[in-house]
Amino acid sequence: MNVFTNAASADPWAEPYKIKMVELLKKTTLEERRHAIRQAGYNTFLLRSDDVYIDLLTDSGVGAMSDRQWAGLMRGDEAYAGSANFYHLSETVTEYYSYTYTVPTHQGRGAENILSQILIKPGDHVPGNMYFTTTRLHQELAGGTFVDVIIDEAHDPASLHPFKGSVDIAKLDALVERVGAARIPYVCIATCVNMAGGQPISLDNLRQVRLWCDRHGILIIHDMTRVAENAYFIQQREQGYADKSVREIVHEICRLTDGATMSSKKDAMVNIGGFLALNDEALYEKACNLVVVYEGLHTYGGMAGRDMEALAIGITESVDDEHIRARVGQVEYLGRNLESLGVPIVLPIGGHAVFIDARATLPHIPQSQFPAQALAAALYVDAGVRVMERGVVSAGRDKQTGENIMPRLELVRLTLPRRVYTQAHMDVVVASVARVMRQADQIKGLRFTHEPEYLRFFRGRFTEIDAG
Template identity: 65%
Template structure:
């Protein structure tokens, strides 16, 4: 079986265009505010793109979480919602889809991914525990800290270098992990927190060889592995394209094999599952299942709906099937890479290789004259909106937050702006507009001076912090 991707088609046939494996049935109007309107909107938002009104945004690349376009089959499934408080048939459809494609025995639904993060942290982490992982994610780490744990980054060093071309920059450094286990003891490690495609590193994948080796290492010390499967289907595409022995395997088979080396997973179904809301926690160990099944009733809802309506669970069950189709995934990642190639052609600094769900601008390189405590990535996101009404997201010092012990800013090596592509929403023409806007901002980079923070919430400050220009 040969998979023709946007990249391989060009190699095989010369210059041949490719198209998405769907056609448009309904449209949503968008508008571009004039410059004065954009200046007013970003000032009212405190130069934080999260605080912009969506009606004031032209092309919205803030996130791919819940912003996807659902298919006609998913919308039809919504009409089959069984809204019984207990025992909804849609829960059993979702459970069967997760068991079939991810391979886990037990399923606990949640309203979205952070609900699942909360449950697993509450169930497994004790004060003083250490949770190793392949780079932090904002909400995941906060839930781990609130449960009394400490996150420790054990990703390979290449992940912290935007220009490094390692094909699997999401890999766990097994030497770092083993050193940590020996230092603190396996009894202090409730689980390894493994992300399939590492968001904060630029959407970088984990290889199958790495997760196999990780399983072997953890088995030697009796440590469990739990997976953030939010974008695992995209991770599987990279394994298919880059790892020896997987070129002829379908994405669905790769996903199931990857999961087989882990003990369970949490999922923000607002990403890979092509829906607007939803999540789940799945596992093979009955002890965690019993605890999570009890906790979900307290924090989310009954164990057969977990904060979702029946119609939402049906949309997820159908979305799982659609997301694992090879032609869809090639088009989805192909669009992301198309934008990355446009920016690379203009020598605009981005994280390379381009990841699966977004193009990440290297704000530290673009605004080399702006120190990190003046928030270069936050500044770049604001400037991009001012130029073209395009909304993006900061992924740097603001997202990293403060050290809970010292109270000082955490200064990550990566200071990035994420251009996140919602699934099945925008066209190639939108990507052209985005690329030209980034170039326009890049060309004016020396005129920009940075921001100061004037309001900071206690938790996850990137969502609600406010700034003003220096």
């Protein structure tokens, strides 16, 4: 495999846009932040946004829309049935992503819910290149069991493998030998795998998965939330794609799959919305039957017409090479600066976020005391920078034993919204992380005071564990 130098770091670049409107930020005092994090139960999801200075919690629904997208809002056709914006969206999905049928949903997890209900039966096993929280939950609620088939390098933060999101075909072979192909409704392929640190899958590997699935009569369903970023890494790292556009590579990725779930709040830079995309007419009909139950009519599915229009425009902007170069370049800028200070981060640097290795940063805190959650809280207290945990809290509990699942990756995610912050904001973040690193041995472990049954990282509350 020929690995190319990432163009984002090879040459100077500038954001391919200019700022037309600004939102003023609020700074708080150290005492105010200490009070705020205690009130939030040391969970950054429970902080009020008014108390946050630089918000790196997520890239979902928090990007800056373009003037074209804002103009598209004014062209919203809010007809209950047959909205013109639905047909524009559907045509755009087919043109850019190749899928034949589009079922709009209020966001990505709405698509995951419908997909899981139409494809998964109790006792099924769903292999995927690392779990994602909401995806796995919907699979489990439908009676399925998630099986991780990502390559081993994905679980090693220090591994420099250029495509850590790739699938280990031997793991697929072992699964089909154990449960049989009839018990595998589909293989879930995420592009730019979030929980692995925003790591891409290679096209060569995806073709191997396609051949494997064809041989066993199994579908490939694409979690395409960050497909454009994955395409950029293929362009930069995979032999034979340096002269291909991001748009062309995105289309090729999608063509190798049978359907997709999309949280449009990421790549497509809208505040709300998603869709389920399919090629099979019979599955589309089943999805339409359910979307009217859980979301809305099949031609709006939980979205306003204006939001579908903004989404269609956002799809076209998301595959622009200059946009992606700047988007990934800003993530790399933050990551390289942290790396230069000796901060242990997941390598190679991913497409949407920089992930700090909390176990390496806080070796004095056992994983049972949630070091990533503790580090995220400490980063907020230092400078008002909100980040999030991606470790044992996010992994949840084993359904059989009730014990905490202990993933090898115990990470803090610094997630960059698209087209929102400047490099100066990133410099502030770097300085804050450096200060916290110097006092890392003073950070205390945490224990739950409130643990929700599902997706506990969203609403769980903690308190510090006093040493001794």
